Amino acid sequence: MSKPDKYQKIVELAKRRGFFWPSYEIYGSEAGFLDYGPLGALMKRKLEQKWVDWFVRREGLMLIDTAVVAPEIVFQASGHTTHFTDPVASCKSCGRKWRADHLLEEQAGVSGEGLSLRELESLLAKHEVRCPECGGELEPPQVFNELFKTTIGPYAEHVGYCRPETAQGMFVNFKRLNDLARGRLPFGAAQVGRCLRNEISPRQGPIRLREFTIMEFEFFFNPKNPECKKLKEVEGEKIRLLTEELIRRQVEEPVEVTVAEALDKGYIKAEWNAYFMARAKQFLNQLGVPDENQYFREKLPNERAHYSAQTYDQVVKLSRWGYVEVSGHAWRTDYDLRMHMAYSGEDLRVYLPYPEPKKIKRKNLKPDKAEIGKAFKDRAALVLRLLELTPAEEVAEALSSEGVYRLRGDGETYEIKPGQVSVVEEEVELKGERLLPSVVEPSFGLDRMLYVVLEYAYSEREGRVVLKLPRDLAPIEAAVFPLMTKDDLPEKAREIRQSLLNYGFNVEYDEGGSIGRRYARMDEAGTPYTITIDYQTLEDDTVTLRDRDTWKQVRIKAGRLPQTLESLLKGEIEFEEAGAPL
C-alpha cells in the first residue's frame, strides 16, 4: 500500500469533486458520519431511484416511508434491545475492553450466551477470568448497546431508539399493508431510509458508518405455499454461492450454480430468497460489477442475526478490503410478526380461506391463566400470547416426553410446566386459517453501494481520471461547451444548454480553460456526454457530441439532442448510432 491504491484515489476524488467527505470536518470530524456533496447527493438519489425502479416498480412492491425514532417497546419486541447488546468488561489495569461472554467461553469453557449481566459477573469471578492481554482483574461487565438511545418529549423516562434497520417500519405497519394488498399473499413492502447504529469502531470510510441509508424490503409469503411464481424468469441465471458447508470445509472459492440448482440442492432454503438473490446479482451487474467479482456468502449460525433462519450476504470485490457485503438476504421467517403480535396484542395473522371448508380434529392448548399468572407475573400476558401462536402438538409432545416445554420469546426462554396448560382435542369446521406470513428480506446498503459504483467506474486514461459511471447514475448528464469564447459561440451554447434544461436534463455549461481541459473535467465527474458548439453550429445548427468512455465524437442536429440524449442515457442506442462520426 505504498503507492495510492484505488480507495485512496477515490476518496481523494470524492473530496475534490464533491461526491462525499467526512462530516463535521471543521470540528475535526466525527468517525462514522459522512456528508454527500453536490455530485454525491445527486448520484445517491439516482442510485436510490434505480433501486426503486428495479425492485419496487418491477416487482410490484409497496414503497413506504416510516419514522426513524421508535418507542422502546418496538425494539423490545424485535429483540434489538437484548440482541443488539454486547456485554463488555474492561480491564482494571490496562483498560482494554473485551466481550465478557467471549472471555468466559475462552477461559472457563462456559457458554456466556443469554446470561444476564449479574450472572456473567459472578461466573467471571468464580472462574477467575482475567484480562487476556495483561492478566489484570476485570471490572464488572457492562452492556454496550448499538442502538442510538434518545428520549421522546420532555420526559426522561420515555425512552426511544433510532432504528438500526428500516425493517421494523414494515412490520409494525403490517396490518395496514396487508389491508392495502387486499389481504392477499404474497406481497412486499419496501423502504429507503436513514438508519443509525452506534458502532464501537467504524472504519473504512463509506463502508461502515454510524448513520447510513438502507434500501430494503420485506416480502411476505404464505409459508404453506412458499413457491415463487416468478422463479421461471431467473431459474437459469447463474449465481455463485459460498455455502455454510463450503465455509466449514474452509473452501474459499464459491460454487457456480443456476438458481434452480441452488434450490434443488438445498443451498437456498426459501424460493423467494433465491429469486431476489438472482435479481440482486443482476442489479449489481447494472452497477458495473461483473459476475466474477461478486458472490453470495452464507452466514454461519453464530454470525446470523437472532431473527434469521438463513442469510446470504451478497459480497463484492473491492480493491482494498477484498469481498465486502453490499446486501443481505435474510429469511426472517415469521419471527418479527410473531413478536410484534405478542407485544402489541394485535392479531397480525393473515386469513387465508380454504377452497372447501374442512372438518378436522385438532389439539388445542388451554392455558391455565391463573397458574401462568402466578408463574410468570408481569410476563404472563406475553407468555399467553406466545402460546396462542404455538402448535399444540409441539407443546403436548414436549410435556409428555420432557415434562416441560421451553417457549422461546424475546431472547428469553419461558419454561411451561404441565399444570400451566392442558391439551384438549376437539372437532371443528374450518373455512380457512389464520397464519403469520413468512418473510424474506433483501436489504441493501446504499452508501457502500455508491462507493462500489465509484470504484468500478474509476479508470485512468493518459494520466487523467475517467469516471465511467453507468449512464443512468451520472449526476451530470451532459455538458455544453462553446469551442471559443467569442463570435457568439457562448451565446449559442447557453441557448442549447437552456433548452436541454427545459427538457429536464441535468446539464452544465463550461467555458473556462481549453476545450481539452473542459472535457477532462467532465470525464472526472463522470458526465457521459459533452456537446460542443463550434463555427459549423452557427451555419447549420449541428453540434458535436462526445462520448466519455471512448472519446469518440459524432455530429448531430441540435434539435435532435433531447431525444438522442434520452435514448443514450437509457442505454437504448449505442453511441455510434447517435449521429454522423467525425
Next chain:
RNA sequence: GCGGCCGUAGUCUAGCCUGGUAGGACGUCAGCCUGCCACGCUGAGGGCCCGGGUUCAAAUCCCGGCGGCCGCACCA
C-alpha cells in the same frame, strides 16, 4: 476501545530529527490566448487538526483530545 504509523491551502506534498510563524505542484478565480482532448501567458485568493505545556520564540519538542490508515477486538 487497545497497539503501530500518520495529520501542512480545494487536492497532493516539502519543511519537523538540528525551534526563528511556511515552499512547491495540480486545481480554482480574473484576464489574455485558444478552431476539439488537462500541457501558452499574466495576475489573484487560499494552509500548519484542536487544546494545553516547555521556550524570548513552536508546523517543528512534550502531554492530552479528535480524526485517518493498518493490526487486534467489534460489525445483531
